[in-house]
Amino acid sequence: MKTNSLFLFTLLCLSAARGAPVEHWFEQANRAYADGRFDSAAAYYERIIESGMENAAVLYNYGNVLYRLKKMGPARLAYEQASRLNPNDPDIAANIRFIQSNIVDRVSEPERGFLDTVLWKLHILVPLKQQLWIALALLSIISFCIGWSFFASRNLRLWLVYLSILFGLLLSFLGGSIGVKIYESEKIAYAIVVVPSIDAKNEPEGSTVLFTAHEGTKFRIRKTMNDWALVSLPNGVSGWVERKVLGTI
Numbered sequence: 001m002k003t004n005s006l007f008l009f010t011l012l013c014l015s016a017a018r019g020a021p022v023e024h025w026f027e028q029a030n031r032a033y034a035d036g037r038f039d040s041a042a043a044y045y046e047r048i049i050e051s052g053m054e055n056a057a058v059l060y061n062y063g064n065v066l067y068r069l070k071k072m073g074p075a076r077l078a079y080e081q082a083s084r085l086n087p088n089d090p091d092i093a094a095n096i097r098f099i100q101s102n103i104v105d106r107v108s109e110p111e112r113g114f115l116d117t118v119l120w121k122l123h124i125l126v127p128l129k130q131q132l133w134i135a136l137a138l139l140s141i142i143s144f145c146i147g148w149s150f151f152a153s154r155n156l157r158l159w160l161v162y163l164s165i166l167f168g169l170l171l172s173f174l175g176g177s178i179g180v181k182i183y184e185s186e187k188i189a190y191a192i193v194v195v196p197s198i199d200a201k202n203e204p205e206g207s208t209v210l211f212t213a214h215e216g217t218k219f220r221i222r223k224t225m226n227d228w229a230l231v232s233l234p235n236g237v238s239g240w241v242e243r244k245v246l247g248t249i
Helices: 005-018 022-034 038-050 056-068 072-085 090-102 114-125 128-149 154-187
Strands: 189-193 197-201 209-214 218-225 228-232 238-242 246-248
Touching (some): 038 056, 072 246, 218 246
Antiparallel strands (some): 189 246, 197 209, 197 238, 218 228, 228 238
C-alpha cells in the first residue's frame, strides 16, 4: 500500500478540521494490514470513510484489505469508488482488472476504437474541478486577446485573432468534457453486487427471473422504485434487483 507526504499532509489538515484522528486511524490501518490483522485494518479504514472523508488512497487500501478478507464485491466497490476520484491511477485500474478476471460474471465492456480511446483518455486526464479552473483561465485569455485586438496593430491583431480561435477550440473541447462529467455525476449511477448472488427479475417483486448475477458484477442503475432498482449490464441485459444487495459507486 502506498502513501505519500502530500496525502499525509491532507490527512492532518482534515483531521484538525473535523476533530477526528484521521491520520492516527490511517497509520493504525496500515500497521494492522502489515501485521496481517485485516479485520482491524478494515475497521480503521471504515472509520476514516465514515468520518466523511473521500480519498482515493484510503479507498484503494480499503479495497486491498477487503480482497484479503475474500470479500470480492465490497473490494471491487472500494476500487471503483477510488477510480471515480482518481481515474488515471494505474494501480487502481490494475486491481479493478484483476477483480474482474476473478469474479464469476465476466461481462466485458464494449471495446473502444482508436479515436474513442484517445478522446476518453483526454476526457479523464484532468479532474472536473481542475477543468473548471482551466476553463475560467481560457475564458480570461480569450477576453484579454479580444480586448487587446481593438488597440493593436494590424499584424498583431491577426495573431490575437488566431490565438483567440485556438483557445476557443480548446475551450469548446474542455466544455464538452465538463458537460459530460457533470451529466455522468448527476444522471448516471453504477453499482456493484456485494452479496454472493442475486436474481434479476422482470419487475419489482416479480416472479420471473431474467438472469442471475454474482458478487463483484458491475451494473448501471437505470431507475429506482422504492426498494428496487432497474439495472443493466454492459451488454444491455437488464432486470430489477433489490437495492440492498448493491453498493453504489
